Amino acid sequence: MSFVLKELNDFRRGITFLPGDFGALSQLFFDNLSTLLGILGSIFAMTGPGFGASPDLVNEVAYGKIVPGLGLTILFGNIYYSWMCTRMTRDTGRPYTAQPYGINTPAAFAFIFNIMYPAFFAGEGTPDERFIKAYRIALAANFLTGLVSIVLSFPAPMLLRFMPPAALLVPIAGIGFSFLGIQQMSEGLAAPIVGYMATAWVFLGWYAGVRIGWGKFKVPEALQVIVIGVILGWATDLSKSEDVDDGADLVKWYGPDWSWTDLFADFSDMKDFIGTIIPLAIVAVASSMMCLVSAKNAGDPYPVREAMIVDGLGTMLVSLFGSPFGTVLYIGHPAYKRSGARSGYSLMNGVLYIAFSWFGIFALIRSIVNQATIGQIILFVGLLINEEALVFMPKRHYAAFIVGLFPSVCDWVVTIAGRAPLSGFTSSGQEFNTNLPGVVSPWYGILGWQRGALLVSMLWVSMLVHIIDRRWLQAAVWAFLAALFAMCGVIHAPEAGFEDFEDATWPSCRDVGDSVECWDHGKQWQYFVAYLMMCATFGILEVVGRVFEDVLPPPIQDETVDMFKDWYHVPEDKLVEKDDTSKGLRSKGEKLQDDPSTDANSSV
Incomplete structure (x- = not known):
């Protein structure tokens, strides 16, 4: 008990609330927010008259189970990594920066498009029954992913030596290219005034370094995109006041939901999705290790196996409390450290998410921010994943990288085609072209x-x-x-x-x-x-x-x-010169290739 009290006291004294912490808080909060809103948008694509589940049921699951579970786990992870930061600062005598932590973006969308959608669209029963079944299967799959991640954390270094980097990075890059890239960007392509400007500001903020602000305060890149997208969404009537009224009605106390029954209700049906679960678990372990290597290179070496086990436990915990989407370390620790952040930003982020999620505030936020805007922020995540994959592999593997994208592209094509607009379908004497409202936007953007x-x-x-x-x-x-x-x-x-x-x-x-x-x-x-x-x-x-x-x-x-x-202007080494041995004109490059002392592999 004295050890616990000592750690709590050291934690309390070690928490920082520096200007850098508040800047990092805004960045981490909006990084998680964009992922959460994108997830909710994809889930609510399974609602609608006739073919979709009832909105009331999806609201109950989304805001009564999924979001509160995520809030609890984000708080758990943020507190733990804040404590780890204060502990390492105390033990080493130099300031550490807490690891950023939040929703596993690529895995979340992989679960939606590779598990929930197939189980929902190909399932049997009423739309509500199919939705609940899809949710339960994804819940069980997420729990198993966390368990596998913990098991793999022990042989992880050996596993990474055995598998080429491309094998670890390309599968998740495929998700980034198709489901986080094409799928999300197409949300904005069909609403061009909103989507095109949001896309422009994604590139202006994250790639060109253009950030709105005053003095030293700069608005986070994600918030820039959200503000511009929200303004244009309301100006073009893409956002509607009725949606805000509905969102306001969902602002109430929810609290945590123990989902043990849902977790194991359809556990046996999870076997059909092992091909998705195992790669995601391996990639989650590899991703955590890369984040830890990045932090070490920035001057903050953290306990490797401890951090990976915490990630796995967080994913299992979120499943037990109703969310089929795991949590993981975020890349970007060096940027947080350069900004002057320490431990407080992580703790504050967890407190905000537990409050917003348990009181339904995210439902109101989602009603204000349109999906065309959120899709472009998720697009950036997809681009970042692909950029990192290319950075960590040699150029000679680029062809393998491109081929490795094809399976996810094929998966996306089948998914979107299976939900494409139905021409000529009528209901109540009115012709309409879509079986689900959520796919109108991406389809017409395409x-x-x-x-x-x-x-x-x-x-x-x-x-x-x-x-x-x-x-x-x-x-x-x-x-x-x-x-x-x-x-x-x-x-x-x-x-x-x-x-x-x-x-x-x-x-x-x-x-x-x-x-x-x-x-x-x-x-x-x-x-x-x-x-x-x-x-x-x-x-x-x-x-x-x-x-x-x-x-x-x-x-x-x-x-x-x-x-x-x-x-x-021709470089001197490319100039044509007289070659006495051949009595002809040859280039220096040709002479080099013909030289028997030259490595044959260097010739073209």
Whole structure:
């Protein structure tokens, strides 16, 4: 008992509330929030008249079981890692920074799309029965994932030596590419004024380093995207006041829910998803180790096996309290350390999440923030996962990396095709094109980029490259060109021209109670306006960068910016020279390859 009291007292004295802690708190809070809102959006895609589960049932499960369980586990992990931080600071005599911790984003979406959706759409019984069954199977699968993670934490170093990095990274990168990438981005593609601007600010914030703020205070990147997306969502009627009223009704006390019965009710059906569970457990262990290596390189070596066991216990705990989504260490510890954070940010994050989740506040937040905005933040996570995969593998493995993405892409295609709009389906005398409301947005976003796909690719890559390199004027020019093409219907529209300029590009309606709700966010003029808004944004940044030189980071200058400068200058080692032995003209490169002393593997 004296040991516990001593640790509690040291923990109390070691907790910090520094300016860096508050900055790190905002970053970690919104990182978790974007994942949570994305998860909820995907879960509520299983609701709807006729084919989907009842919204009341999904609300009960989501806000009465899943979210409170996540809140409890995030608090557990945040407290533990805050304590570990204060303990290591005390034992080493130098300041440590707590490990960031939260919802396992790729695993959460893998569970939704690879376990819950197949079990729901292919199951038997009423929609409500199928939803409960899918939820219970995912709950059991998450518990087993945590258990396997704990077991694997002991032979983890040997396992990582046996498996090539690509084998660990590419499966999760496939999820990042398809379900966190294409799926989430398409949410915004069909609502261009919201989605295109949100995408632009994802790249402006995370890749170009543009952050709104005053003095030393800078708004977190995720919050920038959310604020802009929310404003545009309400301005374009994508968000509705009725949704906020419904969300406000869900703000009440929930508390924790012991879900032992749900956990083992359909445990035997989990066998069909072992192919998803085992890779996710292995990847979770590998991910935790990479986070720990990253922290060590930043100067904070933590106990490796202890941290991995805590991650596994957290995932098992969240399952026991009703959530099928695990928790894990987050990458990014060095950035938190550079910001001056210590231990307090982790503790404060856990307290906020337990309060918000047990009182249903996340339901209100979700009703305010539209899915088109959240999807773009999740997109960044998918991009980050793929970038990390490429960084940790040699270039010669890139071909294997690309092939490794194919299974998840195929999985995504089958998933989206199985829920695609049903043309000609009627109900109550009204024709509507979708069996579930949640897939209208991604489906029509996909169609929007399918029209003029090669030109769309050229325009977007040009814009994004200039954004990343902070060349605002060039980015504005490409956005303006895209606006012209969109205005003429060359891209995003079924036919070129102006006849359907103010009409929905792909009209779709569905029954909602006694009324009919029509999809109208993919109008041709909206694509045009969206590109003009992006053009204006880049133009403003160009002016700000010229007038206030210290406000924005400078443009990136490297050799790839202008490939055609000195086009006719040939390096000396490439010059053609006389070769007396062959009585002909040869290049130095050819002579090198023909040299028998040269390694044969170096020849092309």
